[in-house]
Structure formats: C-alpha cells, structure tokens
Amino acid sequence: MKAYLAGPDVFRADAAEIAARRKELCATYGVEALHPFDQALDGLAAHDLAGAIFRANIAMMREADVVIAELSPFRSPSADPGTAFELGFAFAAGTPVYGFSAAAEPLFERTVGGVSRDNLEVLPDGRLLHADGLVVEDFGLADNLMLIEAITASGGRFFTSAGGPWAAPGGLDPFEACLAAASKRLAFAAAAEPPTHKKTAGTTHG
C-alpha cells in the first residue's frame, strides 16, 4: 500500500526531518510513503524546476492508493493552496483522501479570532461579513467545505490535535490517526478482493 503525503511541511526549515519521521512511521504500518520532498531534481535548471516538481507530484499521486494531507493553516486561516490542489486532484482520481491539522478549532473561529458572532455584519442573504470585507464560511467545518467534504465523500477521516471536535482518539498524533485509519481500510479492501491473482498463479504453476 502506498500513501502520498501532501502538506505544507515542505515549506518548513526542517522539512527533510519531518518527511523522514513520517516515512518511518508509515513503514511501521506497512505503508510505503511517497513524499514531495524526495524528488531527485538536483541537476535541473531553475526555470525547469517548478514544472519538474509538478510532474513528479502528479505521478506520485497517480501511483498512490491513498492521500494523507496536512491541512494545518498556512499563512492564512486555511490549508496551503498546493495541498488543497492535491486534495482536489486525488478526489477526482478516485483516491481516498485523509486529512489532519495541528489546529483544533473550526475555520470560522480561526478566521474571526476572538470576535463574537453578534459583532459581525449580517448580509441580507444571511451570510456573515468579517471585518476584512469578506464573508466567513460558517458550516462548523475545519476548513473550506470543498476540502472537508471531499475527505468525507471519499470515505476518509479528518483528525486534529487535542482540544477540538475532531481530536484524534486516545491523544494520538493526528497524522498517525490518519495513517492507522487508512491502512486498516486498505488492508480490509485488499482482503475482501476476490483471489484472482492466486487462481492465475495456481494455473501457471499447476
């Protein structure tokens, strides 16, 4: 089983260590991790690099049985747009998507900060306007509805750090909670498949 690890960890200074740690954890669950940070693109000129990274990430996603995406807020109240793109790609490709975040609060609370609902302007159509002049999504979800609903619709799960409605059970690290759920599901799906390979092998050897 192969899992593509999407997320903004590639933008952290210690990206290589985070990737190594997560890949080791995947291995303990019998999962091969495909990680954007692993690409061997050293020889490329700068102007070719973006396209090469794009193609390598797309190829890894096509190879993956599952995508585990970190949706921790990135320079905004929401997930990073590269990860959001990859969630959309995976969902369209029929790949189950799992999500996790370090942020425990729903998107609405993260966006408005300490401002109470009563202090937000209500538009004639009922939507709530933030002080930044933009409407705040108010569905009680952890991030933009397209991201969270795609996880649900694909049969995936979403977990956060402790303290909110989506806290991983037993105080588990939310990435590991995704990994555990995804590996269990895919092992079950593999076991439930008709044993066509075994039959073919039997014919060949018999």
Added chain:
Amino acid sequence: MKAYLAGPDVFRADAAEIAARRKELCATYGVEALHPFDQALDGLAAHDLAGAIFRANIAMMREADVVIAELSPFRSPSADPGTAFELGFAFAAGTPVYGFSAAAEPLFERTVGGVSRDNLEVLPDGRLLHADGLVVEDFGLADNLMLIEAITASGGRFFTSAGGPWAAPGGLDPFEACLAAASKRLAFAAAAEPPTHKKTAGTTHG
C-alpha cells in the same frame, strides 16, 4: 460550450452581482457559465448545506468544458483553498483550466512584501526562509507551483490586471482575457472534430 467559474467571489458581499456580470460576459462569447452561486439550495437545513454545495459544485465541474478560476489572493498571499481544490479536480478530470488574478506581482514578492532577497535567511539547501519561519516559494510564478503548472499543463492561460508579467493583452480585464482564450480554443477544437454528426444526418435524410 460550458465554463465553470471558480473563485473567491462567492465570499464577497456583492457575490450575486459579480456572478451576474460574469455570466452576461460569458454569454457574449457564446459560453454558458456554471457558477457556484447559482445553486437552488434554499430548502436545506444548515447541516446538509455544506455537502449539498460540494456535490453541486462537483457536478457542475463534471459538466464543464473548461474551468476559469479566479486566483486573486484570499486572506493570504495565495488563492483561496476552495478554488485551489477545484483547479486540482478539473486538472485530474482532464478539463482545461484558465486562471486570472487581480494581483500583478509574483507570489514571492507578495509573500515577502518589501523585504529584499538579501535580508532573507538562506537555508543550507538553498531555500529562502521568510520571517514567519516558513520557506518562500521562489520560482517566479504567480502562485503555488501546483496551481500555475496545472494551468500551463492543461493548455490554459493565466492573466492578471495591468502592471506585471502576466498582464492581459490590450488592458483587457483578466477574466475576459481567459474567457476569450478559452472560447477560441474550444471553438477551434469543435471545428477540428471529424464531421461524424453531419454524415449521420446525411444518411438519415438521404
């Protein structure tokens, strides 16, 4: 020809007017606009609404011949994550994607603001660290590479308002520049198709 209009305009107070204006413009190009703001979801309970919007947007994207996505910065230096998701979905579904933005500058400059490159920390692997503790993508692109490279790889175009390297030609509104390019391309593709329908019609009448 049908175009799905993705973008953060749904989060603006005047979302309905923006949608109406863009749909009218589409009609002048012979394009039927499919817009997230058009859904008839009035009767739904709040807890069903997010899922219903998700499913309606996915259905509209599947119906669309092209996606035209607004990537204007949304509560961050980047596009809104819902639009990024939809770009990923469309690309995986084989739908050409066009993008536009009100921001003329590349992502790097938008992220670091007025800070010069010399004042950024260079990590041992060459990446540039912003004062926020996160690496800044530095490919000279208008947004996260996954978004921009997907537009290019799908054969689409990206245009911004005046003042930067991707300014729409002739001072055209960047949405209209996308619309013009997309409608031209799809009209050409339709004209280049073998005339199988005409032959069938001829047989029937002859």
